[in-house]
Amino acid sequence: MSLNRRNFLKTSLAASTAIALPIPAFAADVLNVALIVPSPAADVGWSHTLELGTKALEAKYGDKIKVTLLENIAEGPDADRIMNKTVADGNTFLILGSFGYMEGGLKLAKAHPEVSILHASGYKTAPNFSPFGARxxxxxxxxxxxxxxxxxxxxxxxxxxxxxxxxxxxxxxxxxxxxxxxxxxxxxxxxxxxxxxxxxxxxxxxxxxxxxxxxxxxxxxxxxxxxxxxxxxxxxxxxxxxxxxxxxxxxxxxxxxxDWAPYFLQSVDAHLAGTFKGASAWLSMADKxxxxxxxxxxxxxxxxxxxxxxxxxxxxxxxxxxxxxxxxxxxxxxxxxxxxxxxxxxxxxxxxxxxxxxxxxx
Amino acid sequence: MKLVFERREAASRSATLATPLIALGLTILTSLILFAALGKPAGQALYSLLLEPFDGWYNISELLLKMGPLMLIAQGLAIGFRANVFNIGAEGQLIIGAICASALPVYFPEGTSPLMLPAMIVMGAVGGAVWAGLAAGLRTRFNANEILVTLMLTLIATQVLNYLLLGPWKDPHGFNFPQSVMFPDVALLPILLPGTRVNISVLAALIVSGLAYVLMRHRFSGYQLLVGGLAPRAARYAGFSEDRAVLMSLLFGGLAAGFAGACEVAGPLGQLQRSVSTGYGYSAIIVAYLGGLNPLGIVISAFLMAALFIGGDNAMVSADLPVAAVFVFQGLLLVFYLGSLTFIRHRVTFSWQGPA
CATH class of the missing domain: 3.40.50.2300 (Response regulator)
Structure with missing residues (x-):
């Protein structure tokens, strides 16, 4: 962990008193991104490529972005709870890496218009909820x-x-x-x-x-x-x-x-500029x-x-x-x-x- | 040198009560080292894992939602485990229960009858009982081991679920994705606390726990069950039937698991989908044993187990813990608990005599 004031406070509070409740306080200028995937991210495969896409975000934005990877999350009620928790913790950009997160993600998008959500391989769209896939x-x-x-x-x-x-x-x-x-x-x-x-x-x-x-x-x-x-x-x-x-x-x-990097970068740019619009993105060879x-x-x-x-x-x-x-x-x-x-x-x-x-x- | 574990005549009461605290203390110490080695914020991690699940109404409501099926299934299983009938396939019985309950909303997605929900619950519970009953029939008729049969029936249940979701029960407007239509409102359980996801099934689970307690403590049939399983010959001599014990054990287990399955599809899921259970049927086995196979103990262990699961998910979100570290933490807690319990229940002696 990086030893900044926030983490230090959180750690020492919780560790010393054990009942003190650290309040999640995120610096306003850092974008918190959560990536939720159904399988272990591992070294190969679907979840791994999504993780690589978020690495490109980190490379571009450096310490202006914090990506939390949540792997091996079964579709269903648990995933819905975890999504809610990520938003409650201050994440405002979510990437949902499985079709089965659709209904829960859509509910969350409606309840939190300030949050932008990308959802893999679904078919439902909302003003702040974009399904995406590859050709x-x-x-x-x-x-x-x-x-x-x-x-x-x-x-x-x-x-x-x-x-x-x-x-x-x-x-x-x-x-x-x-x-x-x-x-x-x-x-x-x-x-x-x-x-x-x-x-x-x-x-x-x-x-x-x-x-x-x-x-x-x-x-x-x-x-x-x-x-x-x-x-x-x-x-x-x-x-x-x-x-x-x-x-x-x-x-x-x-x-x-x-390679999800171009799409993720473009979506995060739009989110930061306040121009994110939910739309279906079916990405091709031409999209790199x-x-x-x-x-x-x-x-x-x-x-x-x-x-x-x-x-x-x-x-x-x-x-x-x-x-x-x-x-x-x-x-x-x-x-x-x-x-x-x-x-x-x-x-x-x-x-x-x-x-x-x-x-x-x- | 020989190490001998000898059962104590009576375990110390204060030590037994302290067991969970000892286990917790050891787990915290070990995981502090683990988290530090991983470079993760240990304070935040422990807070998320252990305290946050109890912090505020919203978190408690999620806890109740998660504990409902665990408690329900564990109560059913414990009846069998006490009688030495090992139903390992509650997961499959849950899946079949969920399927049977879903039949109504799948075929009547526009239904408006207020009878739909009660009928779904009954169909789910009966479906689960029938699935477990298959194992009971094979055991009493052909002496087939119920551990293997219930386990293998779970694999079959999963394939039945796959077949239905990829075939006849697939949502016609769902682009071939393996899931059913969303259920109509009359097929959904009423919410217990407004603004949360917890529904009235947790109350039903508590009532079932009460019934399980009465059965164990105050009913002759509960005693018969116990003897029939533990000492079949003595039971036969006394005129109790071993077959009946096997049948009742499995039917109760299946009934509870099927009920839980119905409550999942009619509750937080609102549709039939592939991941209808995240291993509730297996976790409930741990819950039953951690609760000492006692109906009251199971209520507590289900509550704590649910907190452990939710805490693990929280720690991944808030403390950036990898999923494997969460599993290690949960495993440590169980191992330390069972380990402490062994030392409290047994006296350990070293004997220097040669091999006997």
Whole structure:
């Protein structure tokens, strides 16, 4: 702890008398930011990238900002209490790192108009409450192209956390990207119904391997289990959010990384200027939020050139993976030729494209 | 050298009363060192962990909210534990209770009948009892170990919950997210203290505690339960049924856990969601034993356990403690308490004779 007057007073008061109640007193010119995440922040994964985003805030504002990280907070009544507590303690900028914090966060936003809240992967908005997310599907499309160039069995696999639109779109784009290189590619999916469950993730990866899958997409896991299992089996794998290359030095296909720093900085700037406005932010490659990196050197040069080309079009907005014709699992044409799906259709996607062999849980 | 733990004939009364204080003192000392090593404000941390949960009406209301399910489930479990029937799956019974209670508001989200809430509570409690009853049936019929069966039924309950939330009970306007619709007002428990989240279920939990006390102390069936579990042969000789003890133990446990599950969805959650419980079913086992399996002791231990949980969350917010340090603190308190209790209940002697 830094030994300033406030902390010294607090510590000595509480320690010496034990019943004296230290009053949370924050210097007015320091912005207190709380980041609440559902899993341990650890060294990799979703929560880790959010934490990195707040590090950029600290780097810019220095001692004018204080970030409190609250990790491993289960969604539900406890999370609501903890959010209330952060505001009571003087935090006026909150970053809520999970969908399940939505209702509690929204109530809090309404009760405290002076507080600005960013909420990950939700769909509700309030004047001081902004949902945010990343267009992972842009990156997974490119990963699909790379995977198609390396697979021998023409069977790709995906371990998915929850069958929600965000993950479904990633899998569909991955499949479409692979089919753009080789139309015969098939993708099977295993849902583990958890964001953080190393044992189930490992089992799911093994189940895919036993089906002859030779590239695995670790879709929204906060642990390197899938990546490690694939490396041991000599099979390529990639994941989202932050690089796990150290866990799979040979067979790491790459990462669809997210950088929240630009968005967090922009939101905090707006909050400090008093111009924060609740609005949905679905961030893309053009926003420098979705980044593909750590490509495996085994990818053939002609595919690398193709990927670079498509990536440029994704960044400029000239190309969307969800441009027709797209056939769904039943074989029916879901998106007509020449039509590009709008954001609302992508955000609520509840169907798989043809080539994904596993039916969607209903 | 041999270390012998010999049970004292009677534990010192004053020492028994001092146990919590000894444990608290040791925990504070150890954690002061820990927090200092971590470079965290020790005074603020201890204040958040130990005192803040009791500071003011708002904090106390949150304490009551958290203690309700712990107390309820622990009372139900203690009946079984006293009879040596180990229901480890209260978590699953809670989940099934929450599911059964949610059926009404999920299928009638526009409902206005004032009967909805009472019906939900009954369905939740019965659902929990039926889930525990499965384990009772397997134990009395096939002699399947109830510890394993209740534990494994919890895994099944979780999958049933996942199935419903990802499938038929998913909120149709919820973008496929695994959660139900928000419940209508008639499906929600009335708030006890205006402006807080604590609802009347905490009163129900206190009433259940009173009933548990009466059952244990003043009812012949309570005695039968105790003997049936502790000494099945003696019980059979006396004409008490061991099967009945197993069945009653598990049914009471399931009833209480299912009731608690119903109160969670009809209380602070207001919908059925994946994290319907944050481990209440498991924490209640600790609460039951810390309370000495005594209905009055459980009321106190549930209150203190709730304070410990809330204090841990507070310390993360206010004193910047990492979550692992909070777990270490909570673990230290339990270990020191149980450790002190062992020394108070047992006499330790060293014997220098060779191996016997």
């Amino acid at each position: 992972y599907y842009q990156g997974t499309y490119l990963m699909g192209m790379a995977a198609a160039s390396l697979t021998k069995s023409k069977k790709l696999g995906c371990v998915g956390a929850f069958a929600i639109p965000e993950l479904i779109t990633s899998i569909n784009a991955f499949t479409l990207g692979a089919q753009s290189v080789d139309p015969a590619i098939e993708v099977s999916v295993v849902w583990v119904n958890s964001w953080f469950d190393p044992a189930s993730e490992q089992q799911a990866a093994k189940a895919l391997l036993s089906q002859g899958v030779d590239v695995i997409f670790s879709n929204a896991q906060d642990t390197p289990s899938v990546i490690q299992t694939a490396e041991e089996a000599g099979v390529y794998a990639f994941n989202l959010n932050s690089s796990m290359k150290t866990y799979a030095p040979k067979k790491y296909l790459g990462v669809v990384a997210t 939020c979705v980044i593909v990196a750590d490509w495996n050197p085994d990818i053939p040069a002609d595919i690398v050139a193709k990927i670079t080309d498509v990536q440029a079009k994704l960044e400029s907005g000239a190309f969307s993976p969800f441009t027709g014709p797209i056939t769904d699992q039943s074989g029916a044409e879901h998106v007509a030729a020449g039509v590009t799906l709008g954001d609302d259709m992508i955000l609520s996607m509840d169907w798989h494209v043809k080539g994904v062999t596993t039916p969607l849980p209903k």
